[in-house]
Amino acid sequence: MQSRTPAARTGRPRSAAADAAILAATRAALVELGWSKLTLGDVATRAGVAKTTLYRRWAGKNELVVDAVAELFDELELPDRGSLAADVEGVVLQFAAILARPEAKSGLMAVVAESTRDAALRARIRGSIVERQMRLVLEGRARAQRRGELALEGDPAEAARTGELIFDMVAGAVVHRTLVSGNQADEEWVRGFTRVLLLGLTAPSA
Amino acid sequence: MQSRTPAARTGRPRSAAADAAILAATRAALVELGWSKLTLGDVATRAGVAKTTLYRRWAGKNELVVDAVAELFDELELPDRGSLAADVEGVVLQFAAILARPEAKSGLMAVVAESTRDAALRARIRGSIVERQMRLVLEGRARAQRRGELALEGDPAEAARTGELIFDMVAGAVVHRTLVSGNQADEEWVRGFTRVLLLGLTAPSA
DNA sequence: GGCTTTCGCTACGAGTCGTAGCGTAATGGC
DNA sequence: GCCATTACGCTACGACTCGTAGCGAAAGCC
Numbered sequence: 001m002q003s004r005t006p007a008a009r010t011g012r013p014r015s016a017a018a019d020a021a022i023l024a025a026t027r028a029a030l031v032e033l034g035w036s037k038l039t040l041g042d043v044a045t046r047a048g049v050a051k052t053t054l055y056r057r058w059a060g061k062n063e064l065v066v067d068a069v070a071e072l073f074d075e076l077e078l079p080d081r082g083s084l085a086a087d088v089e090g091v092v093l094q095f096a097a098i099l100a101r102p103e104a105k106s107g108l109m110a111v112v113a114e115s116t117r118d119a120a121l122r123a124r125i126r127g128s129i130v131e132r133q134m135r136l137v138l139e140g141r142a143r144a145q146r147r148g149e150l151a152l153e154g155d156p157a158e159a160a161r162t163g164e165l166i167f168d169m170v171a172g173a174v175v176h177r178t179l180v181s182g183n184q185a186d187e188e189w190v191r192g193f194t195r196v197l198l199l200g201l202t203a204p205s206a
Numbered sequence: 207m208q209s210r211t212p213a214a215r216t217g218r219p220r221s222a223a224a225d226a227a228i229l230a231a232t233r234a235a236l237v238e239l240g241w242s243k244l245t246l247g248d249v250a251t252r253a254g255v256a257k258t259t260l261y262r263r264w265a266g267k268n269e270l271v272v273d274a275v276a277e278l279f280d281e282l283e284l285p286d287r288g289s290l291a292a293d294v295e296g297v298v299l300q301f302a303a304i305l306a307r308p309e310a311k312s313g314l315m316a317v318v319a320e321s322t323r324d325a326a327l328r329a330r331i332r333g334s335i336v337e338r339q340m341r342l343v344l345e346g347r348a349r350a351q352r353r354g355e356l357a358l359e360g361d362p363a364e365a366a367r368t369g370e371l372i373f374d375m376v377a378g379a380v381v382h383r384t385l386v387s388g389n390q391a392d393e394e395w396v397r398g399f400t401r402v403l404l405l406g407l408t409a410p411s412a
Numbered sequence: 413g414g415c416t417t418t419c420g421c422t423a424c425g426a427g428t429c430g431t432a433g434c435g436t437a438a439t440g441g442c
Numbered sequence: 443g444c445c446a447t448t449a450c451g452c453t454a455c456g457a458c459t460c461g462t463a464g465c466g467a468a469a470g471c472c
Binding site for chain 2: 113162163165168169182200
């Protein structure tokens, strides 16, 4: 991150420890207070830094929470579990575990809501959170196509559309189950979801 | 709504016109300002009522926006279009049209985010928004089962689980497509979605 | 007409926002 | 080792919003 700005390499450098402390304090505040009652002054106090330091690095609450929540998604990975169904179940369970955390619940949806009126914020969310998830989905699909479980699209545009569709269906279902319906996306639910995603509703029941 | 409270029928009645004006003003403020910059004082001014009147009827911003957004979903209906696929496409397009409105985008997600830390608010959202959508899904499924397009579940618990799963998949995909991915759920997308929902990813491409 | 509740209005303390100004601390260049 | 430059902690500030209290007037039911 520092090497992104080769200019201005003189002067006292910014404390990396302060960055980590601020983001951790933001997550703690999200857990205890939730999005609406989280104040930047409180976060600064928790992190042991001055409020002005916080404002020097982030434009506001939105950007700060995006960065704080984005770190939660670092643990997402997609090991080869041998079949498309197993891969889907694995990544969905990981995603559900992250969304089960209170700091993700209250923080993520709030910034998404704000992003509907802020293009820069939308781009930030896309770059630091959504794109990473999307890449996992595309990798899982490519893997399944190599196994012969999924057909290869001839048209590149069609392939892109299908990739986006799968992504929205997977992530959307988990988010909706967790945040709107208010239920946990446990193993039983994930099995049922994967079955419908791969075979469709019209497939005969197990 | 008035008949719900048979007690306290004496004194000056509350103005129903004020209710409508306040909810309309709330939606207008959501469009112009978005969730975070919406203030109750501003809504009261727009509606032509005193701020105190607003506080007498709603506990706060969360409850007010839920009621204001809930009215948008009054137009949802599910006419029999002859097949399960057509029914799904129809209701998804209606849902997408509502979510495309700016007042729905910024308001709905924000209150859902708040509801992760407020059980009463969660119940309010469920009762006035989510349950109505859920009923449409269950009706569409029952209709498809009558047509013979979907199998009948023997176990009632299994039937309930499947109903919830379908609901989360349908609503979640549209919400995610619209708000997170930031794309429009147009007819082409809805066709692709319906195909995957009914036939599964592994079905051969058209 | 009298009782009851709502209404519009004003005012208030409390809390948060984002910024400015200051002196100090930590670097790299010379 | 000194200096320019940048980051830091701290304090203070005006502006804004919040949610509530108190008041007199209005609008219904008996």
